[in-house]
Amino acid sequence: MGSASQLSYISTFHGALIVEDDPAVADRMRRILGELAPGRRVVVSSSCEEARSLLASLPYDLVLVDMRLPCSDGVSLIAHIRQTYQHIETIAMSASDDHELVNAAISAGAVGYLLTEADDAELSFLLRSIERGGAPMDSRVARRILGLIAASARTSSMLAIEPIRTSEPAPLSRPAPVSLSPRELKVLRLIAQGWSNRQIAEAVYLSINTIEFHAKSIYRKLAVKSRTQAVHEATQHGLLN
Structure with missing residues (x-):
């Protein structure tokens, strides 16, 4: 058994x-x-x-x-x-x-x-x-990916403050396919920082089941199947700025 x-x-x-x-x-x-x-x-x-x-x-x-x-x-x-x-x-x-x-x-x-x-x-x-x-x-792979995402976010912020002047307009973030609720955005941003579902639950005073529900809703709305893909898509859509 x-x-x-x-x-x-x-x-x-x-x-x-x-x-x-x-x-x-x-x-x-x-x-x-x-x-x-x-x-x-x-x-x-x-x-x-x-x-x-x-x-x-x-x-x-x-x-x-x-x-x-x-x-x-x-x-x-x-x-x-x-x-x-x-x-x-x-x-x-x-x-x-x-x-x-x-x-x-x-x-x-x-x-x-x-x-x-x-x-x-x-x-x-x-x-x-x-x-x-x-x-x-693997934690080593996750750390590398989160580092790349953080570097990309910092670069995007710097470009937003001092846009590079070229003959072509700067590319914009793709609009999100659907809107996320304020709670989902908060959960997504904590996920992007590498927080586990349990850590997020304790931080926002909700049950871990509720956080998992929000995470699955985020995955569905962004058409992804994992935390890494969700953070990648959110970055592309400008949801983490």
Whole structure:
């Protein structure tokens, strides 16, 4: 008999696909997923072509994609999954936090990024966050992304104070597709600062369930599936200025 969290994990995800050509890494990730949810169907593919075929033939809820596959096609596979199977959560992974790989994976639609050099306990902890709508993101990767977002926000503020004079008008932020409520904007700005849902709940004197409700509403309105994507879209729309 599994724990309550394991049962929740099973009820949320029924099938997982690991796209990894290194047998040792593939077996390790399969074992970790199996321990999180005993009885869950976990399939391993060693190539992008095989992965596409498996996706078309069997239902999956979660896909882990190695960003350093020999075919160098991990980005296009993630984009394909996001466009064709919108219900699937796709998580990228690699041995190190190469910033180009991270940026490419998140831009393509990955909702998380794991570093396989982390120990089993850390990988298991990060994957469990999916149960509550979280983004499985290695802390080193998250810190890098938040730093890039902060730098981008500072640059935007400086340009707003001293606009560069050119022959063409300066590009404007894209208008937000929908409006966020004042409460949602506050939650979004705290998310952008790296606060967890529990920290936000304690800061604004609301329950964590209420904060999770607001976070899911933000994701829906911005048409994203993770914290990282939400902050990226909010930055593009000028919602964090």
